[in-house]
Amino acid sequence: MTSFNGEEEVVGLCRDLIRIDTTNAGDNAGPGERAAAEYVAGKLAEVGLEPRLLESDDRRTSVIARIEGTDPGRDALLLHGHLDVVPFNAGDWTHHPLSGEIADGCVWGRGAVDMKDMDAMILAVVRQRLTEGRRPPRDVVLAFTADEEAGGAYGAQWLAEHHGDLFEGCTEAIGEVGGFSVSLDEQRRLYLIEAAEKGIAWMRLTAAGRAGHGSMLNAENAVTELAEAVGRIGRYEWPVRLTPTVSAFFQEAFGIEVEAGDAEATAAKLGPLARMIGATLKNTANPTMLDAGYKANVIPQTATAHVDGRFLPGYEQEFFATIDELLGPNVTREFVHHDIAVETAFEGSLVRAMSEALLAEDPSARAVPYTLSGGTDLKAFSRLGIRGFGFAPLKLPADLDFSGMFHGIDERVPVDSLKFGVRVLDRFLDGC
Template sequence: MSESSAARTDATVSGEDEVVDLCRDLIRIDTSNYGDHSGPGERAAAEYVAEKLAEVGVEPHIYESHPGRASTVARIEGADPSRPPLLIHGHLDVVPANAQDWTLPPFSGEISEGCVWGRGAVDMKDMDAMTLAVVRDRLRSGRKPPRDIVLAFLADEEAGGIFGARHLVDNHPDLFEGVTEAIGEVGGFSFQVREDLRLYLIETAEKGMHWMRLTVEGTAGHGSMTNTDNAITELTEAVARLGRHEWPVRITKTVRSFLDELSDALGTTLDPEDMDATLAKLGGIARMIGTTLRNSAAPTMLSAGYKVNVIPGEATAHVDGRFLPGFEEEFLADVDRIIGPRVRREDAHGDKALETTFDGALVDAMQSALVAEDPIARAVPYMLSGGTDAKSFSDLGIRCFGFAPLKLPADLDFAGMFHGIDERVPVDGLQFGTRVLDRFLDAC
């Protein structure tokens, strides 16, 4: 913990003052998630969050789904308890980082070039820090939110949320009683299209996932012998077909809305049938948007054999499959056709696609809070190509949005920050997001 952020409970300290230190502290807690039962640092991060909440009079509760896999949940009393509570959720775990690949140590939380650097800076300890900063500021100054707020700082999102959000939804649904709406990660970030207009992309949809295990059984034998039933050959040919497949464009409601907003902002018509030209106008977010136009299946792991002169009897591959809302059946049928009958497909992990409409009082509150801090802001809906803990919370009937507001430099490769090297978040972006979140709570 940095000296500057230790026990800063003075009422004169604002959320904007301490958000950077909170983010740095969280980054310094290595919460790498390796996708197994281990969760180094998640318990420490949950305890850090609980301590920061307790300092301002909140009664946090830590829920451990497995030794070390811990989440912190708290409820903040609002001015009108008859209104449905709002859930603000964020995950504390991060994907691993190889320090040798980074310019600065990934768990140092160093400040350089106007940014806080480190694993989790944008995914998503920035939002965790902003949420803590806003809540601590409001409670120090005695400003209740208009309605109850449920805070959930979660384990295991980076491996599907089994030990985090899914555990809480399945085993402690009472924690979210009455909640109808939620905000979480990967939304509310800026994309400047003109000098007089910045779009802020609000996540209203997520692709579904099918993490698949592909298996081929062949005839084992000596590596020197001709073998026309080689499992490796059959599998790699199938995986190559899948990895190179050109998936057809499918325009969902959310993507159609985004393209309409972008067309208006650019003053030109964007043709869904010529997406290369459309994506060329999107700069750094083209990768993020481009993957929401199609289903996808990315081969990620291969395994076979135990000795160079032995042809194995079995070969396996893992594939990260993602499907658009409403296109799951088409996706699976296409996968089966592409890989062929010799390949056995099994689900390693799956979750549904999500999509909600871009309307209502909560959306109005986002727009008004953004414009108050950035007069050229316009909130627009978009689809996330990955998944978040919203998938678990939606099972409770909660309408989920991605809203972690950041005003970003036009030249920052924001999409490349997610799971990439040299992950970093601008200091002034953190402070901007803290101000916007505070206004948002007043308006929602």
């Protein structure tokens, strides 16, 4: 069998994946993930694995494979990444988002950060290890999923519901949005490992009123009712709630216990990272869409709006009680998408393995837990009893606003960071 070098391969794998259009606009639209899934399956089969391609619908394809460990009595580990990406406007980009261009020491393109970089690192590490005859100490299940960017109904959720047997024995997992470095100053380089995720509540609000002529008096105007409810929600100041993971982040990052009253001022000291951490201090509800009426002189019978709600672990009940109070008596809500919050303690052998692998490649590394304000496929896998973390290790330049590139323009990942990630993941698999 041909031997593969993960550090040499990873850039090409990342570029190939970026060039495969897997744009997911939601509502089961777009080209789907089949072409990318077939590419991944081919790379895995080439090194002796037997990947399974599973389709929840036409073109909505996920890939599952299992690597046997040297100690089959141990619990299995899940490595998961999604193949789809969010839409883009190519005219806004310096390099075309499907080009996989290498420029300024980076691989550019949609998915370079979220998350074809991690997909490529997993493939590179697995291919090198298997051609060298190095099996991990425990069974490892590989999952490359469809539809994560639209909530996972055609991907991880469907897999967990219909093919849970493929994850038999898996008790722990690593996936996206964690393990990347943030330089607070010359002495402190933190590697943020996701240990919690906020829950999701995408809601459609509907106000019902009395239709009529725009020139007439109307005390039952649906547009007015809706606008007032949206205004109350959008301007509401949610209280700070320090969850265990957020408190642990402050303790690790600053070496102090932070009280709720000081949390926002402390988070503001984090520079570009303040935006990400700040969103994990409280529940949030942002109005995102409005729709009402069909003619300037007609008062419509109904008006609708969409709100993106995110609730902290342990605060879902408080979130919805507040939302219902803010809606008022004449506006109703229904879910567009609703999913759980998750949180796990930042401790145990898996955490040690992540920290030690980082330290071996970067002696200045300090692994710290954090809460993700968004959501990942971990929510679906947690329903199978799997405890997970975000760990896609990247050592990044101090001046790169990495978190700002998730779903942003000019998404790119440094070449050196990809190679660093391969080395760290290789060490991690030995120590996990």
